[in-house]
Amino acid sequence: MEEYKIEMKINGERLVATTQADESLLKFLRRNGFFEVKCGCEKGECGTCTVILQGKAVKSCITLALQANNKEVWTIRGMEKFELGRKLQESFVQYGAIQCGFCTPGMILVAKAYLDKNPIPDRKEIKREIAGNLCRCTGYKKIIDAIYAVAEENKKMN
């Protein structure tokens, strides 16, 4: 099996490794110890594997590892480096938006990428924006609460 050298910046740090042509970014990341990227379906249908690639949320199970070559990837472990990331984490904890937590990394990353673009969404917009991330535990209400609280804070600061 042919191996390809690949390089990316993950959570701000350079990673050089090898991959195969058909390896998904999800498998690649987990294989390299980024266990915080979760695998719920491997078909793009649950959102647990979401990462931020070049500023955009993508589902890493339907992205080739090689498509992230020379690019910047952020996982939940990198969110502490951003004020918005920390705020979202704090808010998820505070509002009870985390039950089993399996959807949480994906949810926070999607929220981060979205609030970066649109810092003051209303609840309906938030609800629409997280529709690619399943959560079986919370019924979504508290997740929306948590993201909305950060949006409200953004509003006050503007």
Next chain:
Amino acid sequence: MSQLKIIGKPISRDDAWAKAKGELKYADDFSLPGMLYGKVLHSKYPAAKIISINTEKAKQFSGVRAVLTAGDVPHNETVTRFGQSSEVGKGFEGLYRVLADKKVRFMGEAIALLAADTEEIAEEAINLIEVEYEPLPGVFDPVEAMQPGAYLVGEVDSNIIAQFGCAQGDIERGFKEADIIIEDTYKVPFVDHAYLETESGIAWIDENSVINIRVGSQVIEHFRDVADVLGLPHNRVRYRGTMMGGGFGGKEDITVETYLALLTWKTKKPVRLVYSREESILCHSKRHPFIMHYKVGAKKDGKLVALEAELISDAGAYPYLSPWVNLYATVNAAGPYCIPHIKVNTYCVLTNNTFTSANRGFGAPQPNMAYESIMDELAHQLSINPLEIRRINCLTTGKALSTTGQTFKTYVALPEVAEKAWEALGNPTRIKDKYKKVGQGLAIGLMSYGRMTFLHDSSRCYVRLESDGSILIRSGIPDLGGGQVSILCQIVAEELGVPMSKINIYYSDTALTPLAGTTTATRQTYMSGNAALKAAREIKKRLIYKAAQMMNVHTDNLDIGEEKIIVKYKPSQYLPLIEAIKACNADGIELFCEAQFNGPFTMTPDLSNIRGMIFPDFTFGAQAVEIAVDIETGEVEVLKLVTCYDVGKAINPLSVEGQMEGGSIYGLGYALMEEVIIKDGVTLTPSFSEYIIPTSADVPEAKAILVESGGGLGPYGAKGIGEPACSIIAPAILNAIYNAVGVRIKSLPATPEKIIRTLKGQFN
């Protein structure tokens, strides 16, 4: 009682930060040097004879380390057990077969196991195992499977594996007294748990020759069952349970643990095994489909006089928890209503479908859907409003459950919860869209919390106060995401007057943490909560005893809070907790305690006519919804959803609301979209694009109303809420559909197509 400081406050859960930061390691987020990758070969047919299995090619394949079939398993057949302490007898202990032998019973049944150096090799090599099948006809419909002469799924002479009954009064007289009788049949489908974390784990053998299994399980007591399969002493198998990415009853049975143990035992190497989503849907348990025939009689004024029900459930190919689920369904069959004449019979039948077992609600959601639809129909036919008919008939404090006669000594929050939920809906929303009709619906219910009393359930917890004032808890409690672990921290923090941040808890380890029993049956807050309370209070007593000596104050006048031992009548006078600890340590007073809490114990009941106490207690609740139905497309939009339960005491209101909101959306999926379609034994919905669960775009923002009567058996009067919260939303939605467009959907899910067919008859 002194003022509670941590209990009852909406605090952040102990495990939340690790999850928010992505630091929490689930079962599969782990690897070991030299680890192999396990894979399961599943049956291609739902019913077949296995003529031969040839593993040679797979074994020869480079990188394959082991291939196992039934013959390689030391004890391939044992019985299903679920951590109960008492002998419950044959009726409840079904066959647990690790690998199919001679005959396969369902598509997806495990036939062989394989371990290889890499995942890719395992995936390729598993297909090299050659199985020669002789397909058999099979039977896929439980009613058919019940008939004499039906194809036999198992090796015994009947497919009926459990049969229960309840009766009171005189059913014939009851119907004679009735002014109105409603008779109908209701159906509910197979449902998947759809936890986002699939079944997975890692096993290895440690330096003491103990098989360690790192897995997310709701029942870590299965270590005994795994040991039995391997023929090892129980103390040679250790579960190291991890936080689960959801359980909902699906991790209550053994999932991949036996396979992991066998492969690691055979290869002497660490092995990892992860189910794909497809395997999770195809091969693991589902919620039971039921066919429910009901006949209910009432007087003109709405008073119920008789209820007769026959419930038939599809157990799928192996028993697992089916008999228990059916017992719950039997007890729930008449709902929370006082009915003088009752006759309920339930049958649990094997078929060649995927096996069914526990799923959040455990036999309650099914009959609830039927009897609450009937209550609504009665209300409609008698022109009584939906709330009123429930008020007239519901159980109240001091009354007895119609099915079993168990009396309720503590507060029964009906009809209070029904009124609150119904009122919270408010006036029907006006919608301008000419194609949409709005309707409102109500359902009420009861559900037990705590395991059946004849199982003699208990839980243990260990608490230790460290010399620096921090606390260590050890509890075997599994956490499936509901915050079970955090609740124990909160209770101990409250009792010993230390902040949550000073507590560290070890959980779910069968070797090192005291067994706390299963995270099932909505029992952990009640059972393990009480065990933690007992242990903490014992330590508290010792601290106060010592402090009383030191402060020269009577023990009755001392209390603990904010890391101080305080004189109640003069809070400015106190002893720092740390001083009391030092003194206790110096005196050799033990500042640790392992406590056991026992639930009430009863004898195994007569299963043909179950009477008396079966469950410790019940939770009562109501759910109300407002929906809009598109009269041309049949699409249903849920506009409002209210859940109101008497939770006894909300130890952490955020967690309780989370259960209520999450549970109601779990139930919304059941009502409107979820179905594992199994046709002639073949699952047609093996992925998340076919097995549809609600996204955020499909749900309203659920509202939770907490009633806190303080009447529960749990710590501080808490009741259980995890399962009840999902168990009556489906009938509330069906009733709202009826209210909106006048059609009664009698089978779940209520898809747009089904609604349109019922509205319009045939298409064209």
Next chain:
Amino acid sequence: MKQIKYISPRTKEEALEVLQQEKDRACIVAGCSNVLPNLKDKKIAPQILVDITTLESLKGIFKKEGKILLGPLTTINELISSKIILEEYPVLTQAAREFADPIVRNTATVGGNLVTASPAADLAVPLLSLDAIVKIESLGDKREVNLINFFTAPGETILNSHELVVGIEFKQSDINKNGCFMKIGQRKAMAISIATLAVNLDWKENTINQIRIAAGSVAPTPLRLTGVEEFLKNKKLNQELIEEAVIKVSKEVNPISDIRASEGYRRYISGILFKRAIERLAN
């Protein structure tokens, strides 16, 4: 063991060369939202993945001489945020908004959606009602195909294995400005369509000058309902006519029953979607 290679060509020409060489052995990769699931399910077994996502010349939305050209790598989210698409081809914006979910829309492309040729391809339907043309290139050759002739069977198109879709083009016109897309799925997001329908209408003083109707998930391929279009042409738009057309729509579609819906419901609902679309456009 499987042998699979990867290449990320630097230019379109290089991509075409690779395709010419590898033909059937190659699989073009764009957003990858179909390719990776298909690889996983072993529905495809290519020997080389040709990743075109770095080819700038295949990206972008261009306006020129009364036409719009979409690069095949245009993502669904780019469609949604395009002002010109919203103003002049709203049917496409509407469809894009109902496509998959916000994350998948970041990577999934228009070209990928068309070439996948699923009967349920959601963008095929509005593009059919916009009367789009598919621009195709191969090494040293070019051709254009009307989208109506592009799909041949479920998962199949007229595209040869050495060809690349390089653009999707449609006209700026009154009819293209006035469009409406309708989708019904099993849920509100991440839903494979049970049925979709798009209508583009040009009418004056109540008379239909021209109408285009396209439907998805109701036949082996996304299709235009040319029979109904013919029937409606030059007719006065009124309630009676709509009712007649609804029946004709239900007859002209050619659906199957599957786990998502029955044939009967699909026929019925196509009519309803048509009625809703035309009502919206005529108001």
